[in-house]
Amino acid sequence: MPEMRQMAATWRLESRAQVVDVASAVRDGVLGGGEKADPAAAAAATAAEDEEEVPAVFICPISLEPMTDPVTLCTGQTYERRNIQRWLAMGRMTCPTTMQELWDDAVTPNGTLRQLMQAWFAQRRQRRRKRAEDVGGRAAALVEALRKAEGKRGKAQALRDLHQLLVGQGAAVKAAAEGGAAGLAASLLGPFTSHEVGSAAAAVLAVLPLDREARRALLRPAAVSLLADLLNEGSAETRLCCARVVERVIGEEEGEGVGECLSLSLLAGLVRMVKDRRAGECAAPALRVLRAVCGRSRRARAAVVAVGAVGQIVERLRGWGGECAEMGWAVLAALAEEEGGRAAIAGCGGAVPAAVKALMTVSEACTGEALAVLWAVCRSSPEECGLRAVEAGLAAKLLLVIQSGCAAPLKQSSAELLKLCSLYYAADLFVAKCRLTATIQ
Template sequence: MPLYEERKKDEPLKMGEVGVDLKLMIDELDSVEVPSVFICPISLEPMQDPVTLCTGQTYDRSNILKWLSLGHKTCPTTMQELWDDSLTPNTTLSHLILTWFSHKHTAMKKSLEDIQGRALHLLDTLKRVKGQARVRALQDLRELVGSHSNARKALEENGGVALVFSLLGPFTSHAVGSEAVGIIVGLDLSYDQLKGSLMHPAKVSLLVDIMNEGTIDTKMNCAKLIEMLLVEGSNEVVSSLSLLVGLLRLVRDKKHPIGVVSTGLILLKAIVCSHESVRISVISLGGIPLLIEILPSLNNECLEVALYILEVLSTLEEGGMALKECPNIIPNVVKYLMRVSERCTQFALSILWAIYKLAPEECASQAVEAGLAAKLLLVIQSGCNPVLKQMSSEFLKLCSLNYSTSILISKCMLTSTIQ
């Protein structure tokens, strides 16, 4: 809602306009804590036209009139019977309310003007300065845009977005690039705006370099920006080996909160799912043993994403071979069956299936020793989806080919249930 227009100094304040002006101010100051004496006991909203009953209680005129129109003959607050239903305007309180909101509104307008002016000043500064002065200006602008919607609006309406994008180029320092990316991810930009400004090899290369060498906040910002660029599968981004290296570093990071790993996993999932050539690159870069290594440290949400990526990679022959070569891969995957979620169980079973196709006897033996048969029986007996049950049943039959019935039953540790 636009700010209410200031009156000319010589224009008198008409009584008929007070309510309108006050309503606009109340609406625009809805996040401000209002003194309780200004609040109507009926609506719990600021009063615009306070009136007092014979009981001495004050209400907003429209609210008390509604109360009386419903046939009530009592005061809503005290429940005293009204011996006089006349409403007396509380002019003193009305003046106090209008004055209080006017002062607050004027202060808000000045603050907003200061914020917008500060944003415009920083934009002008960015056009003139270079080096460390440019970095400082970007830092100030990033903080301002991140804290105030009016600063973002000033940026968008005065060519600031294009200016920030123009700072990303082949000769941009990582310090400038990091701050520019931090500003961009804080804006509500469309895919077309991003594509038009960033889909150039030099800028994509810079973005990847910044992510690989920046601070952890910068890495996360770059990952978010790249994810935004993947809306329609931009080949300029996903074909970058340095990007994949940077993502695997992000996923492996052990020094920072799980949110960092989650950001890397989500972006890696988006890339791996859409391009087969990228899957081969991830496998060749050692992505599979890395993911297997970090599985025990992941929370349930990240674990599901990591298992999904491994399942996708396992559909390639190279992926199956890489999985097979991981130490203790089968017992490590078996333990995730029926542990976290139905989706995790399905992903883990698909991974085991890919290994089984390459080495049936070895896989079946290790899997049963790790408790696979018992887990499969639990899946079959549970309320899981029919596809997962069918997969479990078929896998159990394949495992049984390598064991006698009595040995398989003893491995299940569910003898009474099976019999």
């Protein structure tokens, strides 16, 4: 009977006929379909949860998934038992791989391959545990080194070393979080912190889960001030990290006062990220933060209007699509809930035509947000914004929404807005503005 034993951390399968060394078989390509595996690539894997490539001989040709109960047909091909039984149950008397006709539909358990697979997967689990333990220990050591670091250069280097280890390493992130790395990094953001240390701390905080202590530390006026400076003066990567940190603080911390803790300088930095065409990847996180801020309180929305967000967002909307377009209109819809926001949108010459153009263009979500903006400004200023919207083709777009497969509330809002706009036109002129065909009329 074959037996399994572990010798020198290498799994071996012994039988009367052969001795199979799993590590050697994988290295030499015996289990890889003739291709040699690259042990250096596996050793260089950066994430503990990354999947190592499973040898091709372990994969069922039918499901393309690793087998658990391999059986062999009379043609010598091996399959997962349930998959080949399902194949045969459908009356197919051929081998799925070679398409040879089967002279015997019996299946034989492949015990040797099954034990070899069990050994290989056990060895992989052992490697993962060891790698996770090594990475976790390294992360804990780096957190302790950060705690003991002195001087701005020492702290900045300790933060950079920690960040380099944390990127893509789930085990390292977990160990660092348990060691209080988030609170420690947040505590370094103060009135006398250099931009070098602040940038490194923001990079660490962007990849760590933020506990309550860290979130509270980040809401200190000194920390907010430094984040604002980094958003306005930092590199594109630093600004992206700061935006992610602020987004998570606002999203996870409860209370309306959170939005009010954010300074005008910080909001101006976010608007600058939206404006910057050179760093396109910065727009989406900045818009998410602005949307979260707008959802906090009326004072927060007034502050967003005060830093000129409306004009910058409207200007950039022409070149946006997907998430950026949806978030941009979501911010404007939130600002349109306040009188100051509606006045800013109405005063921005391209806002109303842009909203009309967004209807039925990007997505249903984008259509809903743009429609909310149009509703707000046309209701507050019908003679100015309503007429401008109709001249931009609003009536025809609303008819498209009504006839589309959009949600019922969206159709209802479109019908009401269409009725509102029609009050300022003669019937025949409004029909012409709708560009209705004879059939629709």
